[in-house]
Amino acid sequence: MFQRILVPTDGSDITVKAVDRAVGLAKLTGASIEALAAKDPFPYSAVSEIQPIAPQEYYDAQERIAQQRLKAVASACEAAGIACRTTAIEALHPWQAIIDHAKQTGCDLIVMASHGRRGMSALLLGSETQRVLIHTTLPVLIVR
Template sequence: MFKKVLVPSDGSDLAHKAAEFAADLAKVHGAEVIGVYVIDPFPYIGIGDASAVGLQAYLSEAKQAANRSLEVLADSCKQRGVAFAGDTIERSVVYEGITETAKAEGCDLIVMGSHGRKGMEALFLGSVAQKVLTHAKVPVLIVK
């Protein structure tokens, strides 16, 4: 039924649980898993040399976090014999990055955790999962 399953990750434990669930589901359906990690752009203000240094430090740390997160997803897929491809993209609106990737990759399902952030941060930033549910053109499976 499913051919390509998109799994967005933010590196949280819940995202890793969603990755395992997606890998199991992909194995049953003979599907491929596409992993995506969305990096928020650096809030560049363009003043002084410190901005360039801050940008490099931010991007380096963000890419390391993305690589760690996608490695967990790749390992889950490898353990189950499921094909995997992963990518890191930069978008200022995370849910748009997820829905754009689903469309660009031809994914027919998105599997993601119900939330990655906790407490006040989640309250102020809103739920990425909720926004993906609202805007996705393909089915979305939320893992709690």
């Protein structure tokens, strides 16, 4: 059925549910897991050259956070005996990075969490999950 399942992680509690669901599906189908963490690019400012944090410190912190998130997915996979590959990537638009990574790695399913925001909060905060759904041709399992 599925050979490679992409699981993007942002470290939230709801993502833990998506990881659990993806691991369960992988176990049932014999698939492997492709875990992805998107790192925010450095927020350069055109207004001032004075930044509250040095770029290298920012990059190092983003990498540390991404690796912690990916380690959680890899640990869940290891506990279930599922093969897992992890990737951290800098992305201005995480939804685009998710779709691109799924294509590049040959994933045939994306398992994502949705915070279930509605109304004004959904409008203001946006939804990476919604954007993935709109722009991908791959099947997407949304966990809430």
